[in-house]
Amino acid sequence: MQWVHAWLLMLPAAILLALFTHYPAIATLWHSFFTTPKGGRPAQFAGFDNYQQLAQDPVFWQSLTNNLWYALGTIPVSIALAMLMAVWVSKNIAGRSFLRLAYFTPTILPMIAVANIWLFFFTPEYGLLEKLLGAFGSGGHNWLGSKNTALGCLMVVTVWKEAGFFMIFYLAALQSMSPHLADAAAIEGASRWYFFRRVTFPLLMPTTLFVFVNAVINAFRLVDHVVVMTRGGPDNATELLLFYIYEIGFRFWDSAYAAALTIVLLALLGLVAVLQFLFLERKVHYQ
Amino acid sequence: MSAIVAENLSKHWTTAEGQVHAVDALSFAFEEGTLNVLLGPSGFGKSTTLRLIAGLEEADGGQVSIAGRDVTALPPAQRDISMVFQSYALFPHLSVRENIIFGLRVRKVAPADIERRLAKVAGLLALDRLLDRKPAQLSGGQQQRVALGRAIIAQAPVCLMDEPLSNLDAQLRQEMRAEIRALQRALGITMVYVTHDQVEAMSMADRVVLLRGGSIEQNATPAELYDTPANVFVARFIGTPAMNLLPLIAGTHGALISGTEGPVVAPARYAGWTLGVRPEHVTLAVGQGARAEVLTTEYLGADSLVVCKIGASAVTVRVAGRVGLSPRDTAWLDWAPGAAHFFDAEGIRREPLTHLQTETMYA
Ligand SMILES: Nc1ncnc2c1ncn2[C@@H]1O[C@H](COP(=O)(O)OP(=O)(O)OP(=O)(O)O)[C@@H](O)[C@H]1O
Ligand SMILES: [Mg+2]
Numbered sequence: 001m002q003w004v005h006a007w008l009l010m011l012p013a014a015i016l017l018a019l020f021t022h023y024p025a026i027a028t029l030w031h032s033f034f035t036t037p038k039g040g041r042p043a044q045f046a047g048f049d050n051y052q053q054l055a056q057d058p059v060f061w062q063s064l065t066n067n068l069w070y071a072l073g074t075i076p077v078s079i080a081l082a083m084l085m086a087v088w089v090s091k092n093i094a095g096r097s098f099l100r101l102a103y104f105t106p107t108i109l110p111m112i113a114v115a116n117i118w119l120f121f122f123t124p125e126y127g128l129l130e131k132l133l134g135a136f137g138s139g140g141h142n143w144l145g146s147k148n149t150a151l152g153c154l155m156v157v158t159v160w161k162e163a164g165f166f167m168i169f170y171l172a173a174l175q176s177m178s179p180h181l182a183d184a185a186a187i188e189g190a191s192r193w194y195f196f197r198r199v200t201f202p203l204l205m206p207t208t209l210f211v212f213v214n215a216v217i218n219a220f221r222l223v224d225h226v227v228v229m230t231r232g233g234p235d236n237a238t239e240l241l242l243f244y245i246y247e248i249g250f251r252f253w254d255s256a257y258a259a260a261l262t263i264v265l266l267a268l269l270g271l272v273a274v275l276q277f278l279f280l281e282r283k284v285h286y287q
Numbered sequence: 288m289s290a291i292v293a294e295n296l297s298k299h300w301t302t303a304e305g306q307v308h309a310v311d312a313l314s315f316a317f318e319e320g321t322l323n324v325l326l327g328p329s330g331f332g333k334s335t336t337l338r339l340i341a342g343l344e345e346a347d348g349g350q351v352s353i354a355g356r357d358v359t360a361l362p363p364a365q366r367d368i369s370m371v372f373q374s375y376a377l378f379p380h381l382s383v384r385e386n387i388i389f390g391l392r393v394r395k396v397a398p399a400d401i402e403r404r405l406a407k408v409a410g411l412l413a414l415d416r417l418l419d420r421k422p423a424q425l426s427g428g429q430q431q432r433v434a435l436g437r438a439i440i441a442q443a444p445v446c447l448m449d450e451p452l453s454n455l456d457a458q459l460r461q462e463m464r465a466e467i468r469a470l471q472r473a474l475g476i477t478m479v480y481v482t483h484d485q486v487e488a489m490s491m492a493d494r495v496v497l498l499r500g501g502s503i504e505q506n507a508t509p510a511e512l513y514d515t516p517a518n519v520f521v522a523r524f525i526g527t528p529a530m531n532l533l534p535l536i537a538g539t540h541g542a543l544i545s546g547t548e549g550p551v552v553a554p555a556r557y558a559g560w561t562l563g564v565r566p567e568h569v570t571l572a573v574g575q576g577a578r579a580e581v582l583t584t585e586y587l588g589a590d591s592l593v594v595c596k597i598g599a600s601a602v603t604v605r606v607a608g609r610v611g612l613s614p615r616d617t618a619w620l621d622w623a624p625g626a627a628h629f630f631d632a633e634g635i636r637r638e639p640l641t642h643l644q645t646e647t648m649y650a
Contacts, residue, residue, distance in 0.1 A: 180373075181376050181378060183363075184370070184376040186364065187363045188390030189363075189364030189390070190390075190393045198378075198381075202380045203378075203379070203380055
């Protein structure tokens with residue numbers, strides 16, 4: 001009779017998961033094979049039409065490339081920064097709890113608020129950045145309004161936001177490392193860099209994998225700051241996949257096409273996750 | 288020349304309850320090629336002293352010299368020492384091989400040299416076949432040997448060990464004790480060995496420094512510690528079962544054990560002092576000595592422990608083999624005059640009576 005209890009205990013969570021995760025995913029897949037119902041015309045089976053359209057959609061390809069650049073630009077930098085800050089903050093330095101809090105603040109601020117603050121930094125002419133650069137005589141940029149710099153600006157915001165969050169995981173991992181390891185290395189005369197390279201860094205690898213998976217997912221999932229800061233512009237320069245899905249689905253109301261896009265994004269993330277766990281997992285665990 | 292000298296070494300911690308004098312003006316000198324034990328109960332500054340010698344902790348006062356060189360201001364790496372940590376401190380992601388040669392790699396020793404030294408150390412510690420394992424795949428005793436290997440391969444003249452055997456079972460501990468001692472002798476290392484286990488200290492050490500509350504209670508050879516404990520604390524700490532300590536009171540003809548009417552065990556002026564006698568030096572006699580009541584008997588195999596009550600105090604007696612006594616029996620306890628230790632009202636050792644005095648006293 002124990003299994004009945006087990007199932008009963010799991011039921012609430014299972015229902016919620018099925019209702020809000022599994023059912024929508026399957027429904028989306030289903031919808032992606034139909035046309036979008038319009039006015040009196042109900043949805044019709046369309047096979048792979050939506051996917052074919054997608055393959056020929058230049059905005060889709062642009063948003064995919066944007067997203068890849070965005071991932072490439074934000075993930076390594078925010079992970080490296082997070083690790084650096086954690087190693088620095090876990091030392092016995094004066095005011096370390098203050099530093100920890102300071103680094104963590106970006107994470108607890110709502111993304112919309114963060115985006116608004118940065119919006120002010122990047123504002124042409126009287127924004128903070130322009131004022132600063134102006135003082136050195138090199139102002140006159142429209143950071144968010146220029147095709148070349150807009151995506152870069154979004155990346156900066158993301159790195160700023162994510163590094164503090166990832167730092168918490170690194171801090172936890174560092175805390176569980178025996179301080180005697182550092183003592184042992186000190187007796188052998190290892191420099192701080194040597195110790196980091198041969199001991200701290202490898203021992204942080206499991207955390208890095210975890211953080212990396214999260215960072216990849218976030219890179220394809222972040223949309224709030226695009227909405228506030230650029231709305232995908234200028235000229236699709238900051239169009240990211242999820243924002244594109246949002247536009248297709250809720251501005252142009254083409255729900256079938258949005259469903260097809262969603263499935264592609266889902267497949268992409270699924271593939272990345274599988275690859276990471278299959279190939280990286282093995283190299284990461286040391287026991 | 289002494290290999291390690293500490294002079295007025297001090298270290299205090301500031302904690303929530305105020306200042307803790309973990310090490311309080313400690314001075315000692317250890318000879319080259321000897322094994323020296325820092326012994327003492329938990330929390331009395333042994334690890335702190337060791338870490339001060341190693342340079343992992345900065346002293347608040349005093350100095351440390353190693354091989355005649357003042358190293359007080361030098362970082363650990365420049366002190367020419369190796370260290371084995373209580374928790375082994377093996378790098379969990381590195382193989383046994385890499386753990387052992389970690390320091391050699393840091394110091395960029397030539398690969399051929401590394402191989403040669405590794406082979407020697409691995410052979411010495413019987414680690415040959417474990418070199419490719421990770422620490423998690425080793426037993427406690429094997430991990431211990433790896434930690435030892437990492438210390439030995441450095442070929443430092445001074446080796447510091449912080450309770451290296453405390454995680455092992457009794458059997459293994461005994462084996463490792465002998466192994467470490469043999470190794471120390473063979474390589475001529477000056478070793479400082481921290482433990483709270485007095486058996487370990489007594490069986491391994493050339494010299495024992497007994498610490499209490501950050502200062503030295505006694506600094507002597509194991510035999511001296513056993514034969515002439517400097518005070519009540521040392522007397523109680525060294526020896527299992529511990530020395531019997533009996534308070535003395537004044538009687539008509541001399542000092543008596545508190546709570547008894549006789550016999551006289553010391554001159555009258557010893558009243559208020561403490562008489563100490565080791566369980567193995569007390570004999571069960573018939574009709575002579577002090578009358579006692581048996582409380583419990585405990586059979587240990589080679590010998591038995593009989594706990595008796597004399598006056599207000601309990602006395603443990605160690606006798607060979609089995610004893611035919613049971614609780615509430617009457618026993619007569621006696622000891623050779625030379626076996627008695629006396630501690631004054633402050634608990635400080637006073638030299639025991641000479642035979643002459645004893646004879647006149649009992650006459
Ligand atoms: N980092 C620290 N901060 C504050 N107090 C400390 C610190 N390290 C040690 N102490 C205190 O110093 C005293 C001596 O500690 P130490 O570690 O030297 O004891 P020990 O003799 O090695 O004990 P054990 O046998 O339990 O290892 C203790 O009272 C301890 O609480
Ligand atoms: Mg200790």
